[in-house]
Amino acid sequence: MISPKKYARPNKLLPKGFKTANEFFNYLFNDPDLIWMGQNTNHLHHETGVMEAMEASINEKDYCKYPPPEGFPRLKELIMDDLGLGSEYDILVTAGATESLYLSTNDILDPVNNTITCDPGYLIIDNFASRFGDHVKSIPIYNPECGFKLTPELVRENLDANTKLISLVDPLNPLGSSYTKEERKDFKDIAEDHDIYLLHDITYRDFAREHELLAKIAPEHTITVYSFSKSYGMAGMRIGSIIGMPEVINSIRSIVINDLGTNIVAQKGAIAAIETKKEWIGKIKGTTRQNQEIIKQAVDQVEGAYLPVYPSDANMMVIDMIDTGVKPHEMAEYLIDRKIFAREGSYTSKLFGHRYLRVSFSIPTTQVEYFAECFLEGMEDLR
Numbered sequence: 001m002i003s004p005k006k007y008a009r010p011n012k013l014l015p016k017g018f019k020t021a022n023e024f025f026n027y028l029f030n031d032p033d034l035i036w037m038g039q040n041t042n043h044l045h046h047e048t049g050v051m052e053a054m055e056a057s058i059n060e061k062d063y064c065k066y067p068p069p070e071g072f073p074r075l076k077e078l079i080m081d082d083l084g085l086g087s088e089y090d091i092l093v094t095a096g097a098t099e100s101l102y103l104s105t106n107d108i109l110d111p112v113n114n115t116i117t118c119d120p121g122y123l124i125i126d127n128f129a130s131r132f133g134d135h136v137k138s139i140p141i142y143n144p145e146c147g148f149k150l151t152p153e154l155v156r157e158n159l160d161a162n163t164k165l166i167s168l169v170d171p172l173n174p175l176g177s178s179y180t181k182e183e184r185k186d187f188k189d190i191a192e193d194h195d196i197y198l199l200h201d202i203t204y205r206d207f208a209r210e211h212e213l214l215a216k217i218a219p220e221h222t223i224t225v226y227s228f229s230k231s232y233g234m235a236g237m238r239i240g241s242i243i244g245m246p247e248v249i250n251s252i253r254s255i256v257i258n259d260l261g262t263n264i265v266a267q268k269g270a271i272a273a274i275e276t277k278k279e280w281i282g283k284i285k286g287t288t289r290q291n292q293e294i295i296k297q298a299v300d301q302v303e304g305a306y307l308p309v310y311p312s313d314a315n316m317m318v319i320d321m322i323d324t325g326v327k328p329h330e331m332a333e334y335l336i337d338r339k340i341f342a343r344e345g346s347y348t349s350k351l352f353g354h355r356y357l358r359v360s361f362s363i364p365t366t367q368v369e370y371f372a373e374c375f376l377e378g379m380e381d382l383r
């Protein structure tokens, strides 16, 4: 008999008519007209050479072979250059930030340890941390006093002798909040004073107005989690990496899952994506900034709705609608009928999910305008 697992799970509501999450996602995936605002994916790339690099790899029949198990050296080098990190750091290519998060929690946590995360937040980190450590302290941060983020003060109030890991998703999914220089310095002090690791998930870094790697400030106490899913627009290729000091990365080498390496075609695409980044990143940042303004203008017209964090430093934001009388899942279902995929809050929060809808906006501006129109109509219809 297999006993049910106790680990933290996101509180996902299934839209009506779907029996499983997989059935729902399969439906979404197969609708070519769907506007994709539900998973922070990026649909703004056109000519980045990524497709050509992947096609060339397939034509070469690269897929018959296994790749070097830790990633092509060229890709590792490009990621380190992108981050401005030198040879004192080490790196492994992984099948996405998800695998990196799993490896970090597995490696750092002993069964007595606890992890500090936040709510709202990226809940799979809570799930992984609860598998390997004793428990997770998920700190409520949905309030303006803490700036809708896990602050150093909140961490200090909640840590104890068994705290070993602090999860800092920066900028934060779902709110788009990010850190100041002083806060980063404070985190360094906490990590060093208490010998705690900072799990720095920088999946949305490229969308931020300003960003600094904790790896540069607190190298011995930081693990950096990197993804090709968002700014690079390669979510379906499942590729990312994990970066840290050699001591940590060597320890992770002993627990890797994909010891035969990460998808070759994805790696070839990722190489092209970084090599061409200077050509496209400015445009993508510009469009996402402009797109959030359109959403703000629509939200401002609805009494009772507001944006807790604006501007967002990520490619997604939260629309609080608790005072409108419309429930986020009702709006999400309404939007699906209008061919827009957005996410009700329960996907990223246990405590505050009933308050908000999360929308990502790295999509063409015309689609964001259509969303704004449907959101306003939805508010009228559902109230």
Ligand SMILES: Cc1ncc(COP(=O)(O)O)c(C=O)c1O
Pocket: 039, 040, 095, 096, 097, 098, 099, 122, 169, 173, 201, 203, 226, 227, 228, 229, 235, 238, 239, 240
């Ligand atoms: C904070 C955060 N980390 C990691 C991921 C997953 O990244 P990947 O697709 O590289 O596994 C996501 C996806 O939404 C995310 O929001």
